[in-house]
Amino acid sequence: MTINMKRVFCFFLTTLIIFNAVQALAKIKEYHLTITKESVNFTGRPAVAMTINHQIPGPVLRFTEGDLARIHVLNKTNTSTSIHWHGLLVPPGMDGVPYISFPPIMPGRSFTYEFPIRQSGTYWYHSHSGLQEQMGVYGAIAIDPVHPDPKSPSERVILLSDWTDEPPETVMHNLRRGSEWHPLQKGAGQSIFGALKAGKLGDYFARELGRMPAMDISDVAYDRFLANGKPVLNLEAKPGQTLRLRVVNGSATTFLCLILPQDP
Ligand SMILES: [Cu+2]
Numbered sequence: 001m002t003i004n005m006k007r008v009f010c011f012f013l014t015t016l017i018i019f020n021a022v023q024a025l026a027k028i029k030e031y032h033l034t035i036t037k038e039s040v041n042f043t044g045r046p047a048v049a050m051t052i053n054h055q056i057p058g059p060v061l062r063f064t065e066g067d068l069a070r071i072h073v074l075n076k077t078n079t080s081t082s083i084h085w086h087g088l089l090v091p092p093g094m095d096g097v098p099y100i101s102f103p104p105i106m107p108g109r110s111f112t113y114e115f116p117i118r119q120s121g122t123y124w125y126h127s128h129s130g131l132q133e134q135m136g137v138y139g140a141i142a143i144d145p146v147h148p149d150p151k152s153p154s155e156r157v158i159l160l161s162d163w164t165d166e167p168p169e170t171v172m173h174n175l176r177r178g179s180e181w182h183p184l185q186k187g188a189g190q191s192i193f194g195a196l197k198a199g200k201l202g203d204y205f206a207r208e209l210g211r212m213p214a215m216d217i218s219d220v221a222y223d224r225f226l227a228n229g230k231p232v233l234n235l236e237a238k239p240g241q242t243l244r245l246r247v248v249n250g251s252a253t254t255f256l257c258l259i260l261p262q263d264p
Contacts, residue, residue: 026068026116031061035127035137037077042224042231047165050077050127050135056229057159057250058139061125063117065146071113073105080104081137083113084128088141090115097128104129120145122246124159131168134252142246155244156235162251163224171220175213183214185221190214217253225254 033052040049040056052058063069075081082104084096094115098104105111120143127137140159164171174181183189195204207214227233237243249256 026066027064028070029063029067029117030070030072031059032072032074033058033083034074034076035081037079040136042163042226043165045165048135048167050081050132050137052137052139056136056138056226057161058125058137060139060157060159061141063141063143065117065120065143067117069113069115069117072110073113074110075105075107078107079132080106080129081132082128083125083137085113085115085123085125085141087121087123088115089118117143119143122157122248124248124250126250131172131252133250134162134164134168134171138250140246140248140250153242153244155246157246157248158227158233158235159229159248159250160256161226161229161249162220162222162254163226164220165223168252175217175220180214182219182221186219188219218255220253222254225251225256 034054035050035052036054037048037050038054039046040051041047049056061069061071071083073081073083080098082096082098082102085094090113092101094113095101096113102111123141123143125139125141126133138159138161140157142155142157180189190204192201192204195201224231235243235245247258
């Protein structure tokens with residue numbers, strides 16, 4: 001071994017020892033997530049959903065920058081599943097994209113994700129398998145910085161999402177047919193006579209020639225919009241109190257607008 005090679009070897013060994021020491025010193029933050037297929041009722045009618053720990057959304061996962069996350073995911077459904085940590089800087093094998101970064105979690109099996117928390121902020125996690133995210137497999141992640149501002153206000157996580165009683169596969173099928181199913185559900189169908197009446201016949205034909213459906217994936221007729229799994233969410237605060245809101249749009253297709261009312 002030449003002197004240079006020895007130096008390189010020593011450098012790698014030292015780096016590895018320091019990395020392992022840092023990992024060993026990191027606080028382990030452990031979570032258990034169990035994915036189940038079960039009946040829910042958001043609309044007065046029962047519908048099939050996929051839940052995490054029997055809830056939609058799944059629990060808020062809280063960490064502090066520098067923690068070591070250890071998350072055990074158990075699949076109690078009859079289909080394969082996965083969890084992807086949206087926006088988190090994780091090693092490739094922990095990214096949770098089936099057949100790309102790891103094998104999917106098969107029915108009855110579990111997978112333990114382990115990765116260092118290298119950032120702070122608000123993120124979310126969701127299934128990366130089929131249309132399971134639309135069925136309820138998602139939750140928020142809140143990460144505090146290593147040195148939090150001592151004056152930081154108390155905070156609330158708000159995870160917004162869209163819900164349809166229809167199986168998401170049916171939604172996708174109707175969207176791909178280019179049919180008027182969703183516009184009719186929303187009372188927003190567009191007819192040639194309507195275009196004529198509005199003086200938009202040219203636009204109508206331009207769209208038809210482009211084989212562009214009148215409505216697209218942003219126009220799904222959802223049955224409910226949810227905040228932390230509820231159609232209506234009340235956040236309590238004392239008069240004058242400052243709150244930090246960690247807001248996540250966990251919708252499958254919906255663009256949402258958040259309006260904060262001014263003081264009366
Ligand atoms: Cu994502």
